[in-house]
Amino acid sequence: MKFPVAPEPVYWLRMRREFPYLLAACLLFFAGAVQAQLTIEITGGGANQIPIAVMQFADEGVLPASITDIIEADLLRSGRFRTQYAGGVNPLPTEPAQVNFSDWKSRSTDALVIGAAQKLPDGRFEVRFRLLDVPKQSQLAGVAFTLTGAQVRATAHRIADVIYEKLTGERGVFSTRIAYIVKQNSRFELRIADADGQGAQVALASREPIISPSWSPDGTRLAYVSFESKKPVVYVHSLITGQRHVVANFRGSNSAPAWAPDGKQLAVVLSKEGGSQLYLMNADGSNVRRLAQSGAIDTEPFFSPDGQFIYFTSDRGGSPQIYRMPAAGGEPSRITFDGGYNVSPRLSQDGKTMAFVSRRDGHFQLAVMDLESRQVQILTDTQRDESPSFAPNGRMILYASEVGSRGVLAAVSADGRVKQRLSVQAGDVREPAWGPFLEN
Amino acid sequence: MKKVWIAVLALAVLYGCSSQSTKDEGKAAVEDRSATPAGPGSAQPAQPAQLQANPLKDPKNILSKRSVYFDYDSDKIRDEFRPLLQAHAKYLTGNSGAKMLLQGNCDERGSREYNIALGQRRAEAVKRMLVLLGAREPQIEAVSLGEEKPRCTDKTEACWAENRRGDMLYSGEY
Numbered sequence: 361m362k363f364p365v366a367p368e369p370v371y372w373l374r375m376r377r378e379f380p381y382l383l384a385a386c387l388l389f390f391a392g393a394v395q396a397q398l399t400i401e402i403t404g405g406g407a408n409q410i411p412i413a414v415m416q417f418a419d420e421g422v423l424p425a426s427i428t429d430i431i432e433a434d435l436l437r438s439g440r441f442r443t444q445y446a447g448g449v450n451p452l453p454t455e456p457a458q459v460n461f462s463d464w465k466s467r468s469t470d471a472l473v474i475g476a477a478q479k480l481p482d483g484r485f486e487v488r489f490r491l492l493d494v495p496k497q498s499q500l501a502g503v504a505f506t507l508t509g510a511q512v513r514a515t516a517h518r519i520a521d522v523i524y525e526k527l528t529g530e531r532g533v534f535s536t537r538i539a540y541i542v543k544q545n546s547r548f549e550l551r552i553a554d555a556d557g558q559g560a561q562v563a564l565a566s567r568e569p570i571i572s573p574s575w576s577p578d579g580t581r582l583a584y585v586s587f588e589s590k591k592p593v594v595y596v597h598s599l600i601t602g603q604r605h606v607v608a609n610f611r612g613s614n615s616a617p618a619w620a621p622d623g624k625q626l627a628v629v630l631s632k633e634g635g636s637q638l639y640l641m642n643a644d645g646s647n648v649r650r651l652a653q654s655g656a657i658d659t660e661p662f663f664s665p666d667g668q669f670i671y672f673t674s675d676r677g678g679s680p681q682i683y684r685m686p687a688a689g690g691e692p693s694r695i696t697f698d699g700g701y702n703v704s705p706r707l708s709q710d711g712k713t714m715a716f717v718s719r720r721d722g723h724f725q726l727a728v729m730d731l732e733s734r735q736v737q738i739l740t741d742t743q744r745d746e747s748p749s750f751a752p753n754g755r756m757i758l759y760a761s762e763v764g765s766r767g768v769l770a771a772v773s774a775d776g777r778v779k780q781r782l783s784v785q786a787g788d789v790r791e792p793a794w795g796p797f798l799e800n
Numbered sequence: 801m802k803k804v805w806i807a808v809l810a811l812a813v814l815y816g817c818s819s820q821s822t823k824d825e826g827k828a829a830v831e832d833r834s835a836t837p838a839g840p841g842s843a844q845p846a847q848p849a850q851l852q853a854n855p856l857k858d859p860k861n862i863l864s865k866r867s868v869y870f871d872y873d874s875d876k877i878r879d880e881f882r883p884l885l886q887a888h889a890k891y892l893t894g895n896s897g898a899k900m901l902l903q904g905n906c907d908e909r910g911s912r913e914y915n916i917a918l919g920q921r922r923a924e925a926v927k928r929m930l931v932l933l934g935a936r937e938p939q940i941e942a943v944s945l946g947e948e949k950p951r952c953t954d955k956t957e958a959c960w961a962e963n964r965r966g967d968m969l970y971s972g973e974y
Contacts, residue, residue, distance in 0.1 A: 615944075747912070
């Protein structure tokens with residue numbers, strides 16, 4: 361029996377095409393990979409986890425890294441799976457006919473991952489995997505990838521994404537990236553890493569603060585605020601070319617960039633006419649127009665995924681609260697009422713849930729609101745949580761927190777059940793932003 | 801080396817932070833200043849003649865004081881800072897070519913972007929007062945550093961009060 365080889369997904373081809381450019385851009389700008397990687401510690405588990413066994417791939421030792429370890433870690437980190445011991449089987453099965461299904465059934469395994477790796481004559485590698493449904497003794501997915509030694513991690517994330525999507529019905533986020541700022545002594549770095557914190561690259565290093573990174577919807581650009589000219593100025597930075605340009609440097613302060621879902625416009629906060637007010641502009645900084653007028657602070661704009669509304673923070677009612685207004689302009693309506701400090705609204709991609717930061721008894725905690733029922737749930741019990749950011753599938757929320765006076769990144773599932781902490785040794789980590797799916 | 805020490809001392813006095821513990825941020829700010837081309841005399845031995853020549857740098861002159869402090873979550877200018885702002889407004893009025901950058905700052909609590917907005921409000925409150933007292937509006941740019949450039953990094957009320965501040969910088973000082 362021959363391994364049925366599924367065609368390579370289109371998005372994979374595209375990613376392979378862009379990958380060298382991205383890498384080249386990073387290397388041009390900076391001195392290579394960052395030594396201190398983010399390490400992830402899982403501090404809570406989810407319910408209804410799917411029992412899965414990831415068996416070693418036959419001959420996976422030819423690869424420069426253990427691909428199945430990375431796949432298993434991805435699945436485990438999502439909180440949706442319970443990974444089972446899969447060792448002690450010899451020889452390793454590569455086809456369903458070689459799998460002892462009744463044995464796996466007796467271990468209550470629902471899904472089994474098998475595969476094989478081989479070195480190709482041109483120095484690249486081929487990795488094939490199959491996802492099997494144990495109770496039905498059938499194949500759920502089978503994909504083959506051709507890769508270089510530098511793409512083992514990326515391929516593992518792709519495989520984990522396929523497994524995740526087949527078993528949960530939702531898209532996986534293992535191949536997405538995160539942006540965050542690291543402060544070390546008086547040096548600030550904007551870094552881009554894989555969603556598991558590995559492979560971090562420095563996109564920008566500065567002696568002055570950098571805040572508010574915001575991903576363009578296609579994941580090729582970041583808007584952010586830099587203080588390198590002794591005041592806040594908004595930049596847009598291409599991750600493909602490594603080039604960046606100023607998009608808002610008006611008299612006064614320029615901050616809080618947010619992309620419209622079409623990727624063509626930015627909402628920003630400018631003080632050029634006095635006070636902190638909302639403006640819209642084209643992504644190249646042209647066609648600046650005022651969005652709202654108030655005598656109060658209006659800041660932290662965030663577009664609803666359908667582009668219809670802009671959520672923002674305002675103290676027009678006496679305390680900072682979250683409001684929303686039509687993106688075309690019009691009357692704002694108040695969204696949060698509970699408590700005296702509700703800020704930093706960020707919406708899930710389906711537009712149903714809003715993450716925000718709420719001050720309760722002097723503690724700044726991460727909260728979510730179901731926008732239909734307006735029900736609020738506090739997700740964390742820490743004291744200094746800020747800058748929430750949804751994973752593109754809406755399952756997890758990445759945010760900045762503090763442990764022992766040091767900034768760390770943490771993630772919590774939108775239902776509050778799964779908790780993770782990501783930290784960099786000897787650095788102050790803050791301002792995380794979870795990037796979008798790499799589109800087809 | 802001696803030159804650097806004098807500059808550091810002069811700046812310490814200039815910023816009225818002689819009683820402040822030397823935190824990382826404070827040190828960095830001082831290094832920044834001495835490394836960039838500062839106003840005349842700032843990196844020179846403090847000779848009386850030169851200090852007279854530049855009232856902004858004379859520690860005996862009120863114009864060498866540059867900070868206005870605020871209460872928590874407030875942009876109200878406390879009465880004690882009135883004489884200071886009167887002196888700077890008079891200087892700006894008398895030196896029509898003088899330009900000022902007003903940087904508003906906040907303590908670290910709360911959202912970074914909201915704190916940018918609060919710092920902006922503080923900077924604009926100081927600017928409004930200076931204009932009210934005779935300075936011309938185009939002479940002054942009010943900007944915010946939010947919570948990003950704390951002068952003091954301890955998590956104490958005293959430290960937070962030190963960071964709720966508006967700083968007046970003249971051309972050549974930023």
